[in-house]
Amino acid sequence: MAKKKILFECQACGYKSGKWMGKCTNCGAWDSFVELGEKEMEIIKSLERTSGNKALCITDVTQEQIERFGTGDAELDLVLGGGVVEGSLVLVGGSPGVGKSTLLLKTCANLANSGKKVLYVSAEESSGQIKLRADRIGANSKNLYLLNELVLEDILAEFRQNGYDMLVIDSIQTIYSNTITSAPGSVSQVRAVTFELMRIAKESKKPVFIIGHITKEGSIAGPRVLEHMVDTVLYFEGDSSKDIRILRSFKNRFGSINEVGIFEMTQRGLVDAKNIAKKFFDKKSNQAGSAATVVMEGSRPLILEVQALVAESGYANPKRSSTGYDAGRLTMLLALLEKRLELPFNQYDVFINIAGGIKITEPSADLAVIAAILSSFRNRPLNKETIFLGEVGLTGEIRDVMMQDIRLKEAAAQGFKRAVVPSKPLQENVLKSYVVESVEKIIDWM
Ligand SMILES: Nc1ncnc2c1ncn2[C@@H]1O[C@H](COP(=O)(O)OP(=O)(O)O)[C@@H](O)[C@H]1O
Ligand SMILES: [Mg+2]
Structure with a gap:
């Protein structure tokens, strides 16, 4: 019988090693290595799996059908490449206070008003706090549901059972999966949570948005693994002390990455910066x-x-x-x-x-x-x-x-x-x- 392979991983940067190390040789973090469990190895394997597929002649391949719908926000639609794609996983990153929650809450309300049932999960703020923001920016809708929850399995159960058309997770760094022992925000957790969210997006054919905080160094905390796994990565730029915000597409499987969205932060939330000139x-x-x-x-x-x-x-x-x-x-x-x-x-x-x-x-x-x-x-x-x-x-x-x-x-x-x-x-x-x-x-x- 082959010996079971043991793998350790730095929870700050994702560097993998066959032996435990006190200090990560890649990012310099101390005491950041944990042994990967069975579940984590399974996820890593299924992310890497490409074997077992047969080559097909390109003339026999059927084109992937992409279905999109507008978000009610012209700037966001532009950056997404013409609207949200059903079954896509979208990451919205940016520094704290830049306006990620504001943008997505408003988008959820727009979609809810157009008849979609939307679930907004916040592990960062209480539902009461979100309601306060919703009142300020006009994001109240009968079809918009708030869930204050940290555990991924409970979030997925709610989403599966009650027929939602869209899911927003605010933020990825605060959610954790029961099946993984590492702390929320660590590489293992972020990877496991994103993996499950990707699975539910593909399985339900509904769009899933993930909010991610950016560290001072400019990367999504907990790692690049996230960028590789999702379909679309949008980054919010702008100084929280100034009004103009730019939403830039960094990666998009369903559209060009050249367009940017330009917004203005106002008392009523983010509005399309009409007269930006x-x-x-x-x-x-x-x-x-x-x-x-x-x-x-x-x-x-x-x-x-x-x-x-x-x-x-x-x-x-x-x-x-x-x-x-x-x-x-x-x-x-x-x-x-x-x-x-x-x-x-x-x-x-x-x-x-x-x-x-x-x-x-x-x-x-x-x-x-x-x-x-x-x-x-x-x-x-x-x-x-x-x-x-x-x-x-x-x-x-x-x-x-x-x-x-x-x-x-x-x-x-x-x-x-x-x-x-x-x-x-x-x-x-x-x-x-x-x-x-x-x-x-x-x-x-x-
Ligand atoms: N009462 C208010 N009036 C105007 N702008 C506000 C008000 N409250 C918060 N904001 C703006 O909203 C921003 C916070 O946005 P938020 O969506 O919570 O950011 P993020 O989710 O990216 O951390 C603040 O930086 C501020 O610019
Ligand atoms: Mg927020």
Whole structure:
């Protein structure tokens, strides 16, 4: 008889080892290894199982039928790829206070009002607390049921017995399965709970939403295992001290991951940010160190204000700090300005901030960052009706940005008059455009 394999697993990061360790070699956590029980081994095995299937000719394979329905929230539908898919498992992650419970409670109410029977399970807040929120955001519905429960088996029993059309779990880190001995939130628990939720979603053909908290390091506490298991992963971004929230799709088996949802947090809950165009820049303020650019959030152009502060440094190593813009790119741009324009940035502290708490993830804002830096350095405001577009290369050349025409059109719609761009626009535009090929030329614009 083969010897039974014993496996230990770090409950902080999921690292597996054949022997027990006091300190995890992967994440450094102390005393985090537990021996995996039979049930856990079974789950791991069934997650890995791919054997025993026969190859089929693609012409004989029948297409998977996907059935979707709208959530009553246009932004959420957009991010999901056109609505919720029946039988799908969706993870909504985000830092505490960002608005996960608010969004899902409202979504549940919308669906309940449209005739679906919805079960909202909260292990974090009492039903009374949720009711308080429901009253505030207008999420009362005859078809919406609240369950205050920590034990997965009891939640599943309720869901199975009473004919619900949708299930929401708030949050995955607080629910535990009776069959596993580890603490809630540990790798073993999160995996076991998610596994069962996936099973019930597929078996009942009803959508299941899971809320997950994100740790300071930016990962869902208890691990990546969760991301691999679910169909769709949505992350909520935004500063809880500011109003704008962005819902981004990180993984989606049923749609594109390019679209983002943009919301505004109000007294009445999260509302679609209708007039977002004007939220991220203020054309009235005329300060040095501010430059406007257009970034693409999915298929939507968004005008953002890049702010720079350049101040003489009292330190041998001047400070560089960047919020919402890649710090490595900032260092690169400063080196380029020093070399090409012979400006003494090695004696200056430089701070960059993207107004509105948005993170710029594409390089098209490089030119605006340079313009803002030079404007602050010379203490000379830029023309408020000028928009800057362009990626900056290591040799100082200004490179094309994708979808330039769509960006310029939006800038024109928002009242901008001039654009500094890498190449001539294809379409005639109300904006007057000026082509700059290299960083040296940008100086003419200051
Ligand atoms: N009375 C209120 N008026 C306006 N906004 C509120 C009110 N109460 C809570 N909020 C907002 O709701 C947020 C909490 O949202 P919540 O959905 O509980 O977040 P999460 O579930 O992601 O932790 C707070 O950060 C705050 O912005
Ligand atoms: Mg919450």
